[in-house]
Amino acid sequence: MVQSVHRAVRVLRELATAGPRLGVTELAERIGVAKPTVHALLRTLESEGLVRQDRETGKYLLGPGLLQLGNAYLDTQELRTRSVTWADALASRTGEAVWVAVLADDHVLVVHHAFRPEGAVQILEVGATIPWHTCALGKAIVAFLPEERQAALLGGELPRLTGRSVADPAALAEQLEQVRGIGYALEDQESALGDAGIASPVFDRSGEVVGAIGVVGPVEHVLTDETARRKHAVAVREVARNLSRELGAGRGTAWSEA
The missing domain is CATH 3.30.450.40 (GAF domain)
Structure with a gap:
């Protein structure tokens, strides 16, 4: 198991089940890793459109890229x-x-x-x-x-x-x-x-x-x-x-x- 991928998936699942908006500190506590690690994961996921940051609160939400993946799954x-x-x-x-x-x-x-x-x-x-x-x-x-x-x-x-x-x-x-x-x-x-x-x-x-x-x-x-x-x-x-x-x-x- 690739640890970084596993952690990224856990971030997405937390946003899906405990969201819709969670901050870096909240996510770090939920998945049990350091805040800098969560911040790096979020930045990577954001660059791929899988999460997005609310500019008013600074918290993170699921991104539109997940919808594209979901539609692709349904199509296949x-x-x-x-x-x-x-x-x-x-x-x-x-x-x-x-x-x-x-x-x-x-x-x-x-x-x-x-x-x-x-x-x-x-x-x-x-x-x-x-x-x-x-x-x-x-x-x-x-x-x-x-x-x-x-x-x-x-x-x-x-x-x-x-x-x-x-x-x-x-x-x-x-x-x-x-x-x-x-x-x-x-x-x-x-x-x-x-x-x-x-x-x-x-x-x-x-x-x-x-x-x-x-x-x-x-x-x-x-x-x-x-x-x-x-x-x-x-x-x-x-x-x-x-x-x-x-x-x-x-x-x-x-x-x-x-």
């Missing part, structure tokens, strides 16, 4: 590219918003968002990150990871975002087992009160889970109405299977057996 994300048509079709079929996500450490990262068909104001959620255990997308992915990776995630930090978030590893393990049996995961106001989700895993040509696709909407639309919930679940799982086929997954993969 095959799951996102392949999912656009399927997500639009699922949104039309269910009348709800559709998210496509991948696992990034212990969070899911939304890489595509198809708006629900109705014309109400909606916020684009591409780039949003959510703790894996608080959303259907995360549970759908983690349920099909290798056992050792599942164990590591279950043994890691499990923050509560709402009073309905499930943070008990044993309870989550039971949910993951259920997901493997039925082929889709549920979320009931676990990341945001009033919202619910249904998601299914997506597999690639290697047979490994690469992400998930699902509907997200008001709990009364997605879960409370039993008939609607079943229709949404069937639609989500069907689209996930078709998307997996497009990514090259064979009929012997886990999704075809669920």
